[in-house]
Amino acid sequence: MAQVNNFERGIGLRGSSQFPFSIQSNINYRVSSIDDLTANNYALLAKMIKHFFDNQIPRLEVLDQYSKGLNSEIYNRPNRQEENKADYRRAHNFGKIIAQFVAGYSTSVPVKYSVTDEKQQKTVDDFNSLNDIATLDNELMYDVAKFGRAYELQYRDGNSQNNVKLSNVFETFVIYDNTIEKNPVAAVRLVQVQNLQSTGVTQYTISLYTDNRIVTFKNITDQVGSLSAIDETPHFYNGVPIVEYNSNRYRTGWYEDVISLIDAYDAVNSDTSNYMTDVVNSLLVISGDFQAPEGDGKQSGVSKLINNIKQYGVLALQSGSDRNGNKTSVDAKYINPEFNSTASENYQQRLYKDIFTLSNVPNLADESFSGNASGVAMRYKIFGFEQAIAQTINSFKRSLGLRYELLGNLNSNLSGGLSTAESVAVTFTPNLPYAVSEEVQMLTDAGIPLSRQTMYDQTHFTDATIEESNLAKEKEEDLDESEPINNVKFDSDKGDEVDGGQE
Incomplete structure (x- = not known):
């Protein structure tokens, strides 16, 4: 057009x-x-x-x-x-x-x-x-x-x-x-x-x-x-x-930009799978002087022998005899295609690494992304991505x-x-893990106070507003904040609350 x-x-x-x-x-x-x-x-x-x-x-x-x-x-x-x-x-x-x-x-x-x-x-x-x-x-x-x-x-x-x-x-x-x-x-x-x-x-x-x-x-x-x-x-x-x-x-x-690398990775992985399956179905070679079983009219003796091997996994052969009446030798072995599994695995790993490297996306399955790596070390690992x-x-x-x-x-x-x-001012916040406890400890060690609101915001099990409201309510009810809640017991007969510290 x-x-x-x-x-x-x-x-x-x-x-x-x-x-x-x-x-x-x-x-x-x-x-x-x-x-x-x-x-x-x-x-x-x-x-x-x-x-x-x-x-x-x-x-x-x-x-x-x-x-x-x-x-x-x-x-x-x-x-x-x-x-x-x-x-x-x-x-x-x-x-x-x-x-x-x-x-x-x-x-x-x-x-x-x-x-x-x-x-x-x-x-x-x-x-x-x-x-x-x-x-x-x-x-x-x-x-x-x-x-x-x-x-x-x-x-x-x-x-x-x-x-x-x-x-x-x-x-x-x-x-x-x-x-x-x-x-x-x-x-x-x-x-x-x-x-x-x-x-x-x-x-x-x-x-x-x-x-x-x-x-x-x-x-x-x-x-x-x-x-x-x-x-x-x-x-x-x-x-x-x-x-x-x-x-x-x-x-x-x-x-x-890395589609060709993905294609190469798919190809070598598929070829490896094909090889592993083909090994199971390798060619059986029988050499020597042997007598095949007799046919039964529906199939030849050789076909019957092959079917027996597939069905039972056992090969039983009867050897012949030479002119002197001595038994001749018979040998059977599988022929497998040659395959360098080490080279194939190395090639796959190189492709896998290149896909992430050239796309600038970090491979989070990499062992170097350990949980104990410092924040600075982690930032360097995603520097190209950033x-x-x-x-x-x-x-x-x-x-x-x-x-x-x-x-x-x-x-x-x-x-x-x-x-x-x-x-409108637009602000993006990267979704990255942060060592919050280390940062809080650093500030407290330096003598920098943090508000209770900020401390609550760092937790995942409570909300600052709700928690402050609960504390105020407990204070109004004259509950002792220093008393662990597990020390409060109930009378099993009357259902009344009793002092957990007294018998």
Whole structure:
């Protein structure tokens, strides 16, 4: 097909349904203005949608498969030609491990959002609570780690609630302008329609989001063809209400660069499994002068001998005699394929190490990640990862800023509540283990006092507010705080509390 004009040729990955991907599989769609999309009955938009179907979705499908252990290379490799040979396909979901670590490290501890104005802070807090923002942020980061991109859609429902939800990467893309700022011009959502007629033709609903309206088109197939607008609905976000999140400027997934290593690891592990199975089914060689058992009409003597070996695991042979009447010798042994298990294991371990090293994700199964390692030592082990995750978090912050800018625009247009909205400060807290007891001990040894509130906050079995309330209640009831609770006994006959210190 003719190349869609004004596409950004970013440094991309290489595209078909198999790795390596083509450059076309990860380009950004760009136009001079919204007029380019609407001209000639949305002809350019139709080309972009067709390009998205043909070039971008296949890459996303492969990356999604590698996060689910459905690694395409190992499952698509040719079958073994020899009969009765094992043909295992061992796939390893390194993609899932890497993506989960990225999302867990950056967003398992909820992101903090703060505004200096109290009224605006309440608006942000209410919005976050309504939409379970902590979960949404984690889902977005997981998609970013998998695909290098993620999308969210902001909308206002029939109950006048401001909502934001994850938008599927297989159904969404954003179109940018050609300026150096790379501002979003529009976004597209194409959602598959359930085909109730079972005609074999998949239909999609198409929606185009601009900075002031939503255009809905007549359903199309994946062949696209022409677009026919059937409805337009205004919105009040003063911007495209679909926000894109990127892992970095190239939109590469966190395990995309190591897919070839994952394929190699799958291959050598599968070959090892095949060898171990083939050893059990090794070829038995019988040499010498022996007499096979007599056939029974259904099978020959040799076939009967082979079946007896398989069934009973015992080989009993009768040797012949030479011209002098002496018994001749008979020998039987298995022929096994030569296999250097040590070299294979070393190769697997090298691949395993390279996958984590080159993806910049620490291998937590490494013995060096021991529980008694110091905090400084642990930070050095994840130093490379922290350099890489900084790019993703910085890009994520920019998109989060757009989320709350849209919210501010909407509230300003509808009620004037945030007409001078401040930018929202975003704080990420890494999800890392900390030696809290060591830090507390260090402060107390230095003579630095800690509040009871802070001390309570370090525990996992109580809440500071509840605990203070319980202490106040016990004080009002004149309970001796120094008396251990285990010393309080009850009279088994009367059910009355008695002093545990008296007989």
